[in-house]
Amino acid sequence: MMMVYRTLGGILVVMLVFICHTTRSEGDVSAYMPAEQSSNDSSTTVASKAVDECMFTNIQMGCCAVTNTTGQNTAWWRVDLGRLITINWISIFYGDGTGDSIAGYEIYVSNSTDSPRDGVRCHEDRSSTLTDLQTVESPNCPYVAQYVTIYNYRNDPKRQSWYSDYAALALCEVEVKGCPIGSHGYGNCESRCSSDCYGGNCHSTTGYCFYCFPGKYGERCQYTCPTDCANGCNITSGYCTECSAGIYGVTCQNNCPINCKDGICNINSGYCTECISGKFGDDCQQNCSVNCLNGLCYRENGTCHDCVVGKYGINCDNYCRSGCDRETGLYIGISFHNQICIRMFDIIFGICILQSYLPLRVGIGCDVMCLRA
Structure with a gap:
């Protein structure tokens, strides 16, 4: 707002002039990038209108990209980001009073343009009522891609009774938030991702690595996994996903019981997965019955696999003649x-x-x- 002073016939008149600046959030990598759409409703509603930094949602203001509104079963709009971008989220500002037309839309991110549905669908509108549809949609789409496509379609019958009869899009502005691969920083992308990030890429806002090189963990892969981790560790916690033989624990810091077969036990509990011959129990510290054939019994309860000649029963402690049934005698x-x-x-x-x-x-x-x- 500014105050303008004018004199009219000796009378001082103070005029309040409101200047409305319509700005968009920082970090938009789609502004003024090449865009196309399936059709144009008019010569003034072309695809580029959705990336021209004009935020008015009144279609009559001439700031919106609009496809044909009648006779179409599908409609799409696409922007070329010019290079691979680590996308964080996408904001869609659609035209006033066009919610029934855009409802049910989908967002695809891709590295090719062979069809409107190329790549990965990162969002689908599932609003059950018109009031559920947000005025500004900002779905999270954490992918690396060059193209962003907004796609809509109409089935017969329609998915919702309140949908428009034909597929159409009225997009007054589309913002794609993110940074080129290898960089991050909200609003400027001037910071480089850590060299420890696998592939050199990271979250466009936080700079946190998506993946680490084997043996590393942490937000920027700055920590080394515990020595006895057999297959690396969790990128967030540093807990081992597997341990070397004979070791267990979240950081593989404990020794498995000595009677575990091949020294292997559960990484969390330390319970043996199998016991050496003649032992049973979680830690294989108990002895199988001497009447178990070959000294073999089940780890869980000590029941013999089979009995020596002349014995029967679950613990092979009953006497019988040779050839009797192992369970009943x-x-x-x-x-x-x-x-x-x-x-x-x-x-x-x-x-x-x-x-x-x-x-x-x-x-x-x-x-x-x-x-x-």
């Missing part, structure tokens, strides 16, 4: 002195369970005749 169809012997672990002497096959014998040596029920 049951014999079926074993010939013994021309008789059929059935021996169950819970029936050594008792009433026969299969009377139709008499005579039957029970007992450890099949030497006791079954009694009739």
